[in-house]
Amino acid sequence: MDDMKEQTNLRILTAIDHSGQSLDSAAYISRMVHPHQTQVVLFHVESDFFDIFYDYDEKDPVNLPGASHFSDWLDIQNRSIDIQLEQAERLFLQQGFPKKNIHIVKQKMLNGVARDILHESQRGYDLLVTGKTGGNVLTHGLTGTVTAKIMSKNPDIPMVIVSGIPETRNVMFGYDGSPGADKAVAAAGTMLRKDLDAILLCHVIRMFNVTASSFIQEYRSLYHSRLPEMEDALSALRREQMGPRMTGALQALVRLGFSPSDIRFSFIDRTISRSHAMVSMGLTHPAGTLVVGRRGHSAVEEFFMGRVGRKAVELSDNLAVWVI
Numbered sequence: 001m002d003d004m005k006e007q008t009n010l011r012i013l014t015a016i017d018h019s020g021q022s023l024d025s026a027a028y029i030s031r032m033v034h035p036h037q038t039q040v041v042l043f044h045v046e047s048d049f050f051d052i053f054y055d056y057d058e059k060d061p062v063n064l065p066g067a068s069h070f071s072d073w074l075d076i077q078n079r080s081i082d083i084q085l086e087q088a089e090r091l092f093l094q095q096g097f098p099k100k101n102i103h104i105v106k107q108k109m110l111n112g113v114a115r116d117i118l119h120e121s122q123r124g125y126d127l128l129v130t131g132k133t134g135g136n137v138l139t140h141g142l143t144g145t146v147t148a149k150i151m152s153k154n155p156d157i158p159m160v161i162v163s164g165i166p167e168t169r170n171v172m173f174g175y176d177g178s179p180g181a182d183k184a185v186a187a188a189g190t191m192l193r194k195d196l197d198a199i200l201l202c203h204v205i206r207m208f209n210v211t212a213s214s215f216i217q218e219y220r221s222l223y224h225s226r227l228p229e230m231e232d233a234l235s236a237l238r239r240e241q242m243g244p245r246m247t248g249a250l251q252a253l254v255r256l257g258f259s260p261s262d263i264r265f266s267f268i269d270r271t272i273s274r275s276h277a278m279v280s281m282g283l284t285h286p287a288g289t290l291v292v293g294r295r296g297h298s299a300v301e302e303f304f305m306g307r308v309g310r311k312a313v314e315l316s317d318n319l320a321v322w323v324i
Helices: 020-032 070-094 113-121 146-153 179-191 214-222 226-255 274-284 299-305 307-315
Strands: 010-015 038-046 102-108 127-131 159-163 170-174 198-206 263-271 289-292 319-323
Touching: 010 020, 010 113, 020 038, 020 070, 020 127, 020 159, 020 319, 038 070, 038 113, 070 102, 102 113, 113 127, 113 146, 127 146, 146 159, 146 307, 170 179, 170 274, 179 226, 179 289, 198 226, 198 274, 226 263, 263 274, 274 289, 274 307, 274 319, 289 307, 307 319
Parallel strands: 010 038, 010 127, 038 102, 127 159, 170 198, 170 289, 198 263, 289 319
Antiparallel strands: 159 319
16 A cells, blocks of 8 residues: 555555444545545454364365355355445445545455454555444454454554444543543544534543552541542542643643534543443543543553553443553
């Protein structure tokens, strides 16, 4: 794809496989970015057979005795993915993308599906879009999926992981005031279309996990009234500290073209899990998009593209998680 002529500012790599989720992912991103400012590549890694055919023998199943009918499998599989890619292209055309801005690429598997997608993503793309799960109907979490492998190895490209069929009019930013959060606001704010209905800047104030620590349980038993007082003081302090920073994030979004009347703040406290709190807020708001920074205040959070981002993807249902 190195010879593709640059026509627009944004380049998106959308992974397509045989699953319905990959089409739902394509439909989602087609509604979230401006069609005339975006080039999209619909990328499929071709593997002749599912892994199950190689569980017991290293030979190509077509060459196994009595298995000549596997050639029919290949024919149907190839026709199926061609139809899938055409359907994905049609989704973008329906949203106003010029045909010249949509490119279909099929590549024979070289080093594994996840590695091949990652290798392609390093060729000047701004965003990688994939479904949370692929064709395995028994897979509901991330463990062992192609997406999990991409998330664990992806060094820097912003990534969108789509679960189910998210709504596409409201966006929530998980904002903690860190440089990583500011980077996520700037990057997603640049890529997202500007006619969204609402943007929510959400800050989660974590409290003490009274069930996980014997020390806290002992402190609570000795000083029953003090723990709530400490939590109230912590909440008030964080709200005071985050006010100016969230105002700065709002101003950054306004400079990018969003209307200030469409942006509001939200504080969530009395929770021990930032990812769970934000995913729950997305369900009740509702917001089909959650944007989080890859790295928060702690350098540890960058592990697996950020603990918050990875956990949000695990919990997601009809939600697209942007990890930037």
